[in-house]
Amino acid sequence: MLTLKVLSLLLSYPEAEMLTALDEMAAVVEREKLLQEQHQQAVLTLIESFRNADLxxxxxxxVALFDRGRFLSLHIFEHVHGESRDRGQAMVDLLQMYEARGLELSSHELPDYIPLFLEFLSQQQQDEAVDLLRDAMPVLSLLGARLKERGNDYHAVFDALAGFAGEPEALDDIRLQAATEGEDRTLTDMDRIWEEEAVSFMGAGNNCQSQAADVSPITITPRDQFAKAQNRSL
Incomplete structure (x- = not known):
């Protein structure tokens, strides 16, 4: 599924090598036809927008879009756990899943970096990739909705992923959040933002232990169940 690799490259920090591979990337998307037609065309338009652009x-x-705030961070668990200890365990679980399937990280990126996650999925069987991607769709759909609210063409990547894996059940709520949440004040008001906008995106099983390799480390616990669990722990 090289199309997922193309989507990974589109969300990665732009490098000269990517700009020289635009024709190949477009050819892959057109040849595999992995995406729904409207999403395929939007991704091809995004690829085209990189042509003749200054690197x-x-x-x-x-950097201005993805690296200067939390709202559009490309690290899945940043939207889930913030800087809590749960994030570290989630990282370990995800890394163990990668390693159990023969992927050894050679970069300095964290395992929940979305381009890395998509590259990993591109090497799996399609049904397994869909299952894993579906677990992450609440976060990915929120990113796509936020990008669309900003009128940014990168939303095409997240729309394509939703078409491929299926939209989350809470999509209407996700879109409403993106439309009404205001500006990203992460850098100036981080503590209050995390308290008010915590997202439940917890690993299956006991969060204090590593999970088995065949359990998805990004299984979602509904927000109300998360709140009840938090109350019981107090």
């Missing part, structure tokens, strides 16, 4: 401008825009 430094692309890199500056990328």
């Amino acid at each position: 430094l401008d692309l890199q500056e825009q990328y």
